[in-house]
Amino acid sequence: MAGGGTGGHIVPGLHVLERAGSDAAWIEDLVWFTSGRPVEERVLGARKLPGERIVLRLEPRGGGAPSPPALALRAPAACLRARRALVRHRSQVLLGLGGFTTFPAVLAARSLGLPVVLLEINATCGRATRWLAPLAVRVLHAWRSSLPEGAGQGGRGRWIGPPLAPAFLEPGEPRERALEALGFDPDRPLLCVLGGSQGAAALNRFVCEHGPALLAGGLQVLHQTGPGRRAEGLEERPAYRAVEYVDRMECVLRAGTLALCRGGASTLAEIAAIGLPAIVVPYGGHADGHQGLNARELGAGARICEESALGADLANELIRLGGSEAASEREAMSRAARAALPPDSAGSVLEELCRACAAS
DSSP states (O other), X not given: OBOOSSGGGTHHHHHHHHHHHHHSOOOSOEEEEEOOOHHHHHXXXXXXXXXXXXXXXXXXXXXXXXXXXXXXXXXXXXXXXXXXXXXXXXXXXXXXXXXTTHHHHHHHHHHTTOOEEEEEOSSSOOHHHHHHGGGOSEXXXXXXXXXXXXXXXXXXXXXXXXXXXXXXXXXXXXXXXXXXXXXXXXXXXXXXXXXOTTOOHHHHHHHHHHHHHHHHTTOEEEEEOOTTOGGGSOOOBTTEEEESOOSOHHHHHHHOSEEEEOOOHHHHHHHHHHXXXXXXXXXXXXXXXXXXXXXXXXXXXXXXXXXXXXXHHHHHHHHHHHSGGGHXXXXXXXXXXXXXXXXXXXXXXXXXXXHHHHHO
Protein backbone atom coordinates (compact mmCIF):
# COMPACT_ATOMS: atom_id res chain seq x y z
CA MET A 1 0.00 0.00 0.00
CA ALA A 2 1.04 3.59 -0.56
CA GLY A 3 -0.53 6.61 1.07
CA GLY A 4 -0.03 9.01 3.94
CA GLY A 5 0.26 12.60 5.02
CA THR A 6 -3.33 12.98 6.25
CA GLY A 7 -5.82 10.76 8.01
CA GLY A 8 -7.81 10.55 4.77
CA HIS A 9 -4.87 8.83 3.05
CA ILE A 10 -4.25 6.42 5.94
CA VAL A 11 -7.52 5.41 7.57
CA PRO A 12 -9.10 3.79 4.45
CA GLY A 13 -6.06 1.52 4.18
CA LEU A 14 -6.44 0.51 7.81
CA HIS A 15 -10.08 -0.34 7.19
CA VAL A 16 -9.11 -2.58 4.28
CA LEU A 17 -6.59 -4.37 6.52
CA GLU A 18 -9.20 -4.78 9.26
CA ARG A 19 -11.64 -6.25 6.74
CA ALA A 20 -8.95 -8.60 5.45
CA GLY A 21 -8.35 -9.96 8.93
CA SER A 22 -12.01 -10.36 9.80
CA ASP A 23 -12.76 -13.60 7.98
CA ALA A 24 -9.60 -14.96 6.32
CA ALA A 25 -5.84 -14.52 6.07
CA TRP A 26 -6.04 -12.50 2.85
CA ILE A 27 -2.69 -10.78 3.33
CA GLU A 28 0.45 -12.82 3.86
CA ASP A 29 2.81 -9.83 3.91
CA LEU A 30 2.54 -6.06 3.68
CA VAL A 31 4.76 -3.09 2.91
CA TRP A 32 3.14 0.31 3.49
CA PHE A 33 4.80 3.39 2.00
CA THR A 34 4.04 6.59 3.95
CA SER A 35 5.28 10.20 3.97
CA GLY A 36 6.70 10.39 7.50
CA ARG A 37 4.32 13.07 8.80
CA PRO A 38 3.46 12.99 12.53
CA VAL A 39 -0.17 12.05 11.88
CA GLU A 40 1.01 8.68 10.56
CA GLU A 41 2.74 7.76 13.80
CA ARG A 42 -0.32 8.81 15.76
CA VAL A 43 -2.67 6.67 13.65
CA LEU A 44 -0.39 3.74 12.79
CA GLY A 45 2.16 3.71 15.61
CA ALA A 46 0.23 1.44 17.98
CA ARG A 47 -1.10 -0.83 15.22
CA LYS A 48 0.35 -4.26 14.60
CA LEU A 49 0.67 -4.26 10.84
CA PRO A 50 1.34 -7.57 9.05
CA GLY A 51 4.59 -6.33 7.54
CA GLU A 52 6.77 -3.22 7.27
CA ARG A 53 6.13 0.52 7.11
CA ILE A 54 8.60 2.48 4.96
CA VAL A 55 8.85 6.27 4.75
CA LEU A 56 9.38 7.81 1.31
CA ARG A 57 10.44 11.38 2.10
CA LEU A 58 9.34 13.80 -0.58
CA GLU A 59 8.36 16.87 1.46
CA PRO A 60 10.35 20.12 1.41
CA ARG A 61 12.12 21.02 4.66
CA GLY A 62 9.39 23.42 5.71
CA GLY A 63 6.69 20.77 5.31
CA GLY A 64 3.69 20.70 3.00
CA ALA A 65 3.17 18.90 -0.28
CA PRO A 66 6.07 19.13 -2.74
CA SER A 67 5.69 21.18 -5.90
CA PRO A 68 5.73 19.22 -9.19
CA PRO A 69 9.40 20.17 -9.87
CA ALA A 70 10.40 19.17 -6.32
CA LEU A 71 8.47 15.92 -6.67
CA ALA A 72 10.28 15.15 -9.92
CA LEU A 73 13.62 15.88 -8.23
CA ARG A 74 13.02 13.66 -5.19
CA ALA A 75 11.01 10.90 -6.84
CA PRO A 76 13.87 8.85 -8.38
CA ALA A 77 15.51 8.05 -5.03
CA ALA A 78 12.12 7.31 -3.44
CA CYS A 79 11.16 5.14 -6.40
CA LEU A 80 14.37 3.13 -6.07
CA ARG A 81 13.79 2.61 -2.36
CA ALA A 82 10.21 1.50 -3.00
CA ARG A 83 11.33 -0.86 -5.75
CA ARG A 84 13.84 -2.56 -3.46
CA ALA A 85 11.19 -2.98 -0.77
CA LEU A 86 8.68 -4.48 -3.20
CA VAL A 87 11.28 -6.99 -4.37
CA ARG A 88 12.31 -7.84 -0.80
CA HIS A 89 8.70 -8.45 0.24
CA ARG A 90 7.86 -10.31 -2.99
CA SER A 91 4.83 -8.05 -3.41
CA GLN A 92 2.14 -9.01 -5.90
CA VAL A 93 -0.09 -5.92 -6.08
CA LEU A 94 -0.01 -2.26 -4.99
CA LEU A 95 -2.97 -0.34 -3.55
CA GLY A 96 -2.56 3.43 -3.92
CA LEU A 97 -4.46 5.43 -1.30
CA GLY A 98 -3.70 8.91 -2.66
CA GLY A 99 -1.28 11.65 -1.74
CA PHE A 100 2.18 12.40 -3.12
CA THR A 101 3.71 9.26 -1.56
CA THR A 102 1.71 7.25 -4.08
CA PHE A 103 3.72 8.56 -7.06
CA PRO A 104 7.10 6.81 -6.51
CA ALA A 105 5.42 3.67 -5.17
CA VAL A 106 3.24 3.28 -8.26
CA LEU A 107 6.19 3.90 -10.59
CA ALA A 108 8.22 1.31 -8.69
CA ALA A 109 5.42 -1.25 -8.87
CA ARG A 110 4.91 -0.78 -12.60
CA SER A 111 8.66 -1.03 -13.25
CA LEU A 112 8.42 -4.53 -11.74
CA GLY A 113 5.31 -5.42 -13.72
CA LEU A 114 3.08 -5.42 -10.63
CA PRO A 115 -0.59 -4.46 -11.05
CA VAL A 116 -1.76 -1.23 -9.41
CA VAL A 117 -5.19 -0.53 -7.95
CA LEU A 118 -5.98 3.08 -6.97
CA LEU A 119 -8.53 4.18 -4.37
CA GLU A 120 -9.89 7.73 -4.68
CA ILE A 121 -11.42 8.63 -1.32
CA ASN A 122 -12.69 12.13 -2.18
CA ALA A 123 -15.63 13.27 -4.27
CA THR A 124 -13.26 14.85 -6.79
CA CYS A 125 -10.15 13.12 -8.10
CA GLY A 126 -6.87 14.30 -6.61
CA ARG A 127 -3.68 14.78 -8.59
CA ALA A 128 -2.37 11.33 -7.70
CA THR A 129 -5.45 9.64 -9.12
CA ARG A 130 -5.61 11.85 -12.22
CA TRP A 131 -1.94 11.41 -13.09
CA LEU A 132 -1.57 7.74 -12.17
CA ALA A 133 -4.88 6.33 -13.41
CA PRO A 134 -3.41 5.34 -16.81
CA LEU A 135 -0.97 3.04 -14.97
CA ALA A 136 -3.68 1.31 -12.91
CA VAL A 137 -5.68 -1.79 -13.77
CA ARG A 138 -8.55 -0.49 -11.62
CA VAL A 139 -9.53 2.87 -10.11
CA LEU A 140 -11.96 2.55 -7.20
CA HIS A 141 -14.08 5.55 -6.22
CA ALA A 142 -15.54 6.20 -2.78
CA TRP A 143 -18.10 8.68 -4.12
CA ARG A 144 -20.09 8.65 -7.35
CA SER A 145 -19.15 12.19 -8.40
CA SER A 146 -15.44 11.36 -8.73
CA LEU A 147 -16.17 8.59 -11.24
CA PRO A 148 -15.56 9.99 -14.75
CA GLU A 149 -18.52 9.72 -17.10
CA GLY A 150 -18.54 6.29 -18.72
CA ALA A 151 -15.62 5.05 -16.62
CA GLY A 152 -17.72 2.37 -14.94
CA GLN A 153 -19.11 0.94 -18.17
CA GLY A 154 -16.40 -1.48 -19.19
CA GLY A 155 -13.66 0.92 -18.12
CA ARG A 156 -11.22 0.88 -15.23
CA GLY A 157 -13.42 2.84 -12.82
CA ARG A 158 -15.80 1.42 -10.22
CA TRP A 159 -17.86 3.07 -7.51
CA ILE A 160 -17.54 1.09 -4.28
CA GLY A 161 -18.17 3.59 -1.48
CA PRO A 162 -15.68 4.61 1.23
CA PRO A 163 -14.02 1.75 3.16
CA LEU A 164 -15.18 1.57 6.77
CA ALA A 165 -13.98 -0.27 9.84
CA PRO A 166 -16.04 -3.36 10.74
CA ALA A 167 -17.17 -1.57 13.92
CA PHE A 168 -19.18 0.89 11.81
CA LEU A 169 -20.99 -1.91 9.97
CA GLU A 170 -22.04 -3.92 13.02
CA PRO A 171 -24.88 -3.15 15.44
CA GLY A 172 -23.56 -0.93 18.21
CA GLU A 173 -24.51 -0.27 21.80
CA PRO A 174 -27.56 1.91 22.52
CA ARG A 175 -27.00 5.65 22.43
CA GLU A 176 -27.73 6.04 26.14
CA ARG A 177 -25.05 3.51 27.05
CA ALA A 178 -22.54 5.15 24.69
CA LEU A 179 -23.21 8.52 26.33
CA GLU A 180 -22.66 7.08 29.80
CA ALA A 181 -19.41 5.44 28.67
CA LEU A 182 -18.15 8.88 27.58
CA GLY A 183 -19.20 10.49 30.85
CA PHE A 184 -22.19 12.42 29.49
CA ASP A 185 -25.80 12.65 30.64
CA PRO A 186 -27.82 10.03 28.68
CA ASP A 187 -30.93 12.24 28.78
CA ARG A 188 -29.40 15.28 27.04
CA PRO A 189 -28.39 15.78 23.37
CA LEU A 190 -24.69 15.61 22.46
CA LEU A 191 -23.04 17.77 19.79
CA CYS A 192 -19.85 16.23 18.37
CA VAL A 193 -17.45 18.89 17.05
CA LEU A 194 -14.92 17.10 14.85
CA GLY A 195 -12.02 18.87 13.18
CA GLY A 196 -10.50 15.80 11.51
CA SER A 197 -7.16 14.12 12.16
CA GLN A 198 -5.31 17.46 12.28
CA GLY A 199 -7.98 19.60 13.90
CA ALA A 200 -9.69 22.74 12.60
CA ALA A 201 -8.84 26.17 13.99
CA ALA A 202 -12.10 27.68 12.70
CA LEU A 203 -14.22 25.12 14.56
CA ASN A 204 -12.12 25.60 17.69
CA ARG A 205 -12.72 29.36 17.58
CA PHE A 206 -16.44 28.78 17.12
CA VAL A 207 -16.59 26.57 20.21
CA CYS A 208 -14.61 29.07 22.28
CA GLU A 209 -16.88 31.93 21.26
CA HIS A 210 -20.24 30.17 21.25
CA GLY A 211 -19.69 27.06 23.38
CA PRO A 212 -21.17 28.67 26.51
CA ALA A 213 -24.35 29.49 24.55
CA LEU A 214 -24.53 25.92 23.22
CA LEU A 215 -24.27 24.54 26.75
CA ALA A 216 -26.82 27.03 28.08
CA GLY A 217 -29.15 25.97 25.26
CA GLY A 218 -29.20 22.39 26.53
CA LEU A 219 -26.51 20.75 24.42
CA GLN A 220 -23.61 18.71 25.68
CA VAL A 221 -20.42 19.11 23.62
CA LEU A 222 -17.63 16.67 22.80
CA HIS A 223 -14.95 18.79 21.12
CA GLN A 224 -12.11 17.20 19.16
CA THR A 225 -9.55 20.00 18.93
CA GLY A 226 -6.76 18.27 16.99
CA PRO A 227 -3.27 17.25 18.17
CA GLY A 228 -1.49 19.89 20.23
CA ARG A 229 -4.56 22.12 20.16
CA ARG A 230 -6.25 21.30 23.47
CA ALA A 231 -5.65 24.89 24.61
CA GLU A 232 -7.88 26.07 21.73
CA GLY A 233 -10.91 24.56 23.47
CA LEU A 234 -12.86 25.70 26.50
CA GLU A 235 -11.79 25.00 30.05
CA GLU A 236 -13.31 21.81 31.42
CA ARG A 237 -16.84 22.30 32.69
CA PRO A 238 -20.02 20.24 33.12
CA ALA A 239 -21.42 18.86 29.84
CA TYR A 240 -18.22 19.78 27.92
CA ARG A 241 -15.24 17.60 27.12
CA ALA A 242 -12.28 18.41 24.87
CA VAL A 243 -9.97 15.76 23.38
CA GLU A 244 -7.12 16.13 20.92
CA TYR A 245 -7.87 12.92 19.05
CA VAL A 246 -10.71 10.37 19.02
CA ASP A 247 -9.52 6.77 19.18
CA ARG A 248 -12.91 5.03 18.93
CA MET A 249 -14.89 7.23 16.61
CA GLU A 250 -17.75 4.74 16.29
CA CYS A 251 -18.49 5.08 20.02
CA VAL A 252 -18.48 8.88 19.85
CA LEU A 253 -20.74 9.01 16.79
CA ARG A 254 -23.20 6.52 18.28
CA ALA A 255 -23.44 8.73 21.35
CA GLY A 256 -23.99 11.87 19.28
CA THR A 257 -27.22 13.64 18.46
CA LEU A 258 -25.64 15.68 15.67
CA ALA A 259 -22.18 16.65 14.42
CA LEU A 260 -20.42 19.86 13.44
CA CYS A 261 -17.45 18.80 11.35
CA ARG A 262 -15.06 19.33 8.46
CA GLY A 263 -15.79 17.59 5.16
CA GLY A 264 -13.00 15.01 5.10
CA ALA A 265 -14.03 11.87 3.24
CA SER A 266 -13.31 9.46 6.10
CA THR A 267 -15.16 11.60 8.64
CA LEU A 268 -18.24 11.89 6.44
CA ALA A 269 -18.21 8.18 5.59
CA GLU A 270 -18.20 7.27 9.28
CA ILE A 271 -20.94 9.80 10.05
CA ALA A 272 -23.07 8.42 7.20
CA ALA A 273 -22.58 4.82 8.34
CA ILE A 274 -23.88 5.68 11.81
CA GLY A 275 -26.55 7.97 10.38
CA LEU A 276 -25.57 11.01 12.44
CA PRO A 277 -27.05 14.29 11.14
CA ALA A 278 -24.23 16.69 10.32
CA ILE A 279 -23.51 20.36 9.70
CA VAL A 280 -20.40 20.32 7.51
CA VAL A 281 -17.97 23.24 7.35
CA PRO A 282 -15.73 22.53 4.32
CA TYR A 283 -12.09 23.54 4.56
CA GLY A 284 -11.60 26.30 2.02
CA GLY A 285 -7.87 25.82 1.50
CA HIS A 286 -8.21 23.08 -1.11
CA ALA A 287 -8.17 24.41 -4.66
CA ASP A 288 -10.58 21.73 -5.89
CA GLY A 289 -13.07 22.31 -3.07
CA HIS A 290 -13.37 18.58 -2.50
CA GLN A 291 -14.67 18.83 1.07
CA GLY A 292 -17.79 20.62 -0.11
CA LEU A 293 -18.27 18.01 -2.82
CA ASN A 294 -17.82 15.25 -0.25
CA ALA A 295 -20.61 16.77 1.86
CA ARG A 296 -22.97 17.00 -1.12
CA GLU A 297 -22.61 13.23 -1.60
CA LEU A 298 -24.65 12.76 1.60
CA GLY A 299 -27.59 14.60 0.07
CA ALA A 300 -30.14 15.61 2.69
CA GLY A 301 -28.05 13.84 5.34
CA ALA A 302 -25.72 16.83 5.68
CA ARG A 303 -26.03 20.60 5.53
CA ILE A 304 -23.17 22.78 4.38
CA CYS A 305 -22.10 25.85 6.34
CA GLU A 306 -19.30 28.08 5.09
CA GLU A 307 -16.66 29.27 7.55
CA SER A 308 -17.95 32.83 7.24
CA ALA A 309 -21.24 31.68 8.79
CA LEU A 310 -19.66 30.28 11.97
CA GLY A 311 -21.47 32.58 14.37
CA ALA A 312 -24.42 33.07 16.69
CA ASP A 313 -27.01 32.08 14.08
CA LEU A 314 -25.32 28.71 13.61
CA ALA A 315 -25.17 28.20 17.38
CA ASN A 316 -28.92 28.84 17.58
CA GLU A 317 -29.55 26.42 14.71
CA LEU A 318 -27.50 23.70 16.42
CA ILE A 319 -29.50 24.19 19.62
CA ARG A 320 -32.76 23.95 17.65
CA LEU A 321 -31.68 20.92 15.61
CA GLY A 322 -30.50 19.10 18.74
CA GLY A 323 -33.79 19.64 20.55
CA SER A 324 -36.63 17.16 20.95
CA GLU A 325 -38.93 19.08 18.59
CA ALA A 326 -36.49 18.44 15.71
CA ALA A 327 -36.37 14.64 16.23
CA SER A 328 -38.24 13.85 13.01
CA GLU A 329 -35.99 16.24 11.08
CA ARG A 330 -32.89 14.49 12.43
CA GLU A 331 -34.35 11.08 11.57
CA ALA A 332 -34.88 12.15 7.95
CA MET A 333 -31.27 13.36 7.77
CA SER A 334 -30.09 10.07 9.28
CA ARG A 335 -31.93 8.00 6.66
CA ALA A 336 -30.54 10.12 3.83
CA ALA A 337 -26.97 9.78 5.11
CA ARG A 338 -27.17 5.99 5.42
CA ALA A 339 -28.61 5.71 1.91
CA ALA A 340 -25.47 7.33 0.45
CA LEU A 341 -23.25 4.31 1.20
CA PRO A 342 -23.11 0.90 -0.53
CA PRO A 343 -22.39 -2.13 1.67
CA ASP A 344 -18.91 -3.56 2.39
CA SER A 345 -16.66 -1.19 0.47
CA ALA A 346 -13.52 -2.60 2.11
CA GLY A 347 -14.53 -6.06 0.93
CA SER A 348 -14.86 -4.70 -2.61
CA VAL A 349 -11.30 -3.35 -2.42
CA LEU A 350 -10.01 -6.79 -1.41
CA GLU A 351 -12.00 -8.37 -4.22
CA GLU A 352 -10.38 -6.05 -6.77
CA LEU A 353 -6.89 -6.67 -5.36
CA CYS A 354 -7.40 -10.42 -5.71
CA ARG A 355 -8.65 -10.01 -9.28
CA ALA A 356 -5.63 -7.89 -10.14
CA CYS A 357 -3.28 -10.55 -8.74
CA ALA A 358 -5.06 -13.35 -10.58
CA ALA A 359 -4.92 -11.48 -13.89
CA SER A 360 -1.25 -10.52 -13.68
